[in-house]
Each structure stands twice: as structure tokens, then as C-alpha cells.
Amino acid sequence: MSRNELIKAVENAISGFQEQLSLIDANQLNTVPYEGSWTAGQLGQHMRMANSGFVEVINGPVKDTERAADARVEGIRETFLNFGLKMDAPDFVVPEMREYKKDSLVNGLEKVKQDVVKAIEELDLDKTCVAFELPVYGYLTRIEAITFIIYHTQRHAQQLSRIRESLQA
Template sequence: MEKVFKEAEGTLSALENLFSNFSAKQVNEVPFAGSWTAGQLASHLIMANGGFVEVINGPTTETNKPADIMVESIKNDFLNFNVKFDSPEFIYPENKEYDRAELLAKLKQIRNHVAEVITTLDLTKTCTAFELPVYGFLTRLEAVYFIIYHTQRHTRQLKNIYSKLDTADFN
């Protein structure tokens, strides 16, 4: 569990650190046509990762498969940057002005909840509150890795947004 804790902590901290580089103004700037703002991206991650924390803390059942059987598939899917995914409607961010400090506080809160889950719960249990398309019901361990790889994917996007805005600021 130490390995998953370090991965989660490192991934979620990296996201927070990168997001903290954005100015309050930049959080709501569209970097290029068709892109979310940094605020929208953070909002999406808060909804998705926060939802997974709820699922992990929700009802579970015994697992009749290796607890990490879907981890590699999740990793391969989310870290394949040649594939574009469409966000499900229920975690699609609003097009509005976002508060940088509020988003940062929520990102930190989720990181703390994920750390608590990893250190206090049996990660081999299967979560039954939500069934994902393609993956089905995930174990708590797989759900934590979903958070990790989903966050890594979006951190890469956030770096791209930041580089576009940072460059634009000097033009």
C-alpha cells in the first residue's frame, strides 16, 4: 500500500503545484479553441475524483478476482494520449468564472481524502455504488488507480494549457 500511497500523493500534489502556478486571471482564460480553461479542468477533476472518493467510501462487497486486475487497462487507456475522451455529462464542467483559491482548496481536500482511504480501508473490496462503462465495478485499489491515471492525464493537459497561456502572456 506504500507504493499506491506514494503514487497518489505524488500525482495529486503535482496537480496542485501546477495549478497553483496559474494566476486568478489565467484560471479562466481559454488557451486555444476547443479547450477547457484551467478552472474547468480542475472542476472536472474535482467532480470525478471526489465522486470516486465517495464510491470508495460507499458500499462494497467481497472481491472474487485479483484486486488489481483492471489497473493495467486503466493505465493504458488513460495514459494513451493519442486517444481523446469525451467527459460524461455528469462530470462536465460548467462554463463559468472559477475561483482559483476555492479550486485549490478542493483539490487539496481530495488529496487528503485519497490518502485517508489508502491508509484506512481494505482496498481489495469491490465498490458497488457505481459501475463504469468498459471496466465494470472496480475494487477500491482500482478506483484509487483510476484517480491516479485520470489525474496524470489531465495534469498533462494542464501543462499544455499553462504553456499556451504563459507564452500568450509574453506576446
């Protein structure tokens, strides 16, 4: 993917999630829609926590990459866009059960989007990020970390759509 294609994909994914979140009634933002689900507010907070964490990783220490810089992109895409696959978030990005404000979540995601776009524009995307080792995948390159943000966000936009439908039923 070119830098422009990456920027477009990041903007589309995060904006899509923000739009889904904006459509949820403020009175239902913190309502558990069905057993075993997070609230829409918790899901928005999870996205803010996880994606801002990846922004820190992307902007953190790096080393030269000793493989194709995009070698793990396809595996990340296949995993996160497999909506039949159940995953549990690591504890450090599990949002607490509390009252969330929609504007705060949407604005937080907007900052993440701007920060990712800035990284795409300014950084060497072929470098390997060494601040965090992702379970299963290991250390990601910047381009892989950015595609993680894209596919992770798309996955949760799908989940948010299901939450919204359940709340409207």
C-alpha cells in the same frame, strides 16, 4: 503496489496537478486557451468533481471481489496515460463554464487527496465498489478506483501543462 506506494502515488499525482494549477495566472484561470479546450479553471473543477466522486465510491457500499483485485489496473493505466487517445468526460463531471477561483480548486483537491490517503490507510482495498459502474471497466475494486484517480489526475496534469503553455504563448 503497497499501501505506502499507493499513498505516495496519490500524493504525487494530485500535488503535481495542484502545482500546475498554482502556476497559472489568476487572470488567465478562466480563459479558453485554444478552440475545443476547457479553461484551466474548468479542468480543476473537473478533477475535483471526478476525484471526489471516486472518493464517495471508495467509501460506499462494497462486496467481496471474485477476481484479482488489481486485474483492471494495467488497462486503466494504459488508457489514461495514452495521451494520443481523445476522451470525452461523462456529462455528470463536465464542469460548467463560469468563473473559478484558484484557491478554492486547490483546496478542494487537497481535501480529495487527504480523503484518498485516509481510505488507503483504513479500508480493505480488495473489496469491489458497487455504488458506480465505470463505462468499459464495470465495477472497480477500491485499489482500481484509487489507481483510476492516480492515472486520471496524471492525464489531466499533462493537459493542464498544455493549457498553461498555450496561455503563456
